[in-house]
Amino acid sequence: MTLRPATLATLEHFKKADWFVRVGQNLVDSGNITVPITIVSSWAEAIQHCQDSEWEWLLNESANIYRERLAKVAQKEFNTWNEHIRAVKEFSGPLVKAKLAPVQKEHDLPPKVESTLRWIVTMTLTEAEYAHITEPGYLTKLSFWIVNGHFPCDWKGEFPNGNLIIY
Numbered sequence: 001m002t003l004r005p006a007t008l009a010t011l012e013h014f015k016k017a018d019w020f021v022r023v024g025q026n027l028v029d030s031g032n033i034t035v036p037i038t039i040v041s042s043w044a045e046a047i048q049h050c051q052d053s054e055w056e057w058l059l060n061e062s063a064n065i066y067r068e069r070l071a072k073v074a075q076k077e078f079n080t081w082n083e084h085i086r087a088v089k090e091f092s093g094p095l096v097k098a099k100l101a102p103v104q105k106e107h108d109l110p111p112k113v114e115s116t117l118r119w120i121v122t123m124t125l126t127e128a129e130y131a132h133i134t135e136p137g138y139l140t141k142l143s144f145w146i147v148n149g150h151f152p153c154d155w156k157g158e159f160p161n162g163n164l165i166i167y
Contacts, residue, residue, distance in 0.1 A: 001087040007128040011091055013147060014121060019099040022149030023167045036163045040153070043107045046167035049154030051112050058155050059116070059139070063123050066137035074133045081126075088125035096121055116153070120146065 003011070024041050040046050049055065071078040096118045103109065124143040127136035138160075145152045145166050154165035 001083055003087060003091075003125075004129055004132070006131050007088065007125050010125055010128040010143075011095070014095055014099075014124075014143070017147035018149055019146060020103050020149060020151065023151055025149075038156070038163050038165045039150075040165060040167045043109065043167065046151055046153045047110060047113065049165050049167075050116050050151075051110070052154050055116075055154045058159055059119055059123075061159075062138040063119075066123070066127060066134075066139070069134050069137070070130055074130075077130065077133055084126055084129045085122065088122055088129065092118055092122040092125055113151070117146065117151075120152070 023043075023046070024039065026039065027037065040049060067078070067081065070081070096114060100109070100114055100117060104114070120139050120142050123139035124136070127140045142152045142164075145164075151167040152164060153167055156163045156165060
């Protein structure tokens, strides 16, 4: 399957970004962020947050909300969802491994960090595949933090009202 130009551009954006260069740092430019942000100060804190079952639920639910929206507006395209997921996984898995490798080695990070990043990147690329049909969802918004050197690792409060936690 050939990826759409928007997906390839998003993939390129991920590749060019310097991941993890601002972990633990105060926000210099938070872009057009509309939710409160809490910054944790260590990998230990980030890992603890990342392993929160409610964070995992939020990531999965965000993907489900996007899928449901796509199914409502474009059933035919929705039927290709699994094909698109397989196609973007060919890129997202190796990309996350490569970007995470130096930090993984230095900090002995648990597999949950990689799986969180892989999920966000995979879903961001998938949302880019369907961006011509419906606007990208929450997981694409989380990717902002990855490409700007942070690690999104948890959410506190009732979604969508609440507080994003990043390292």
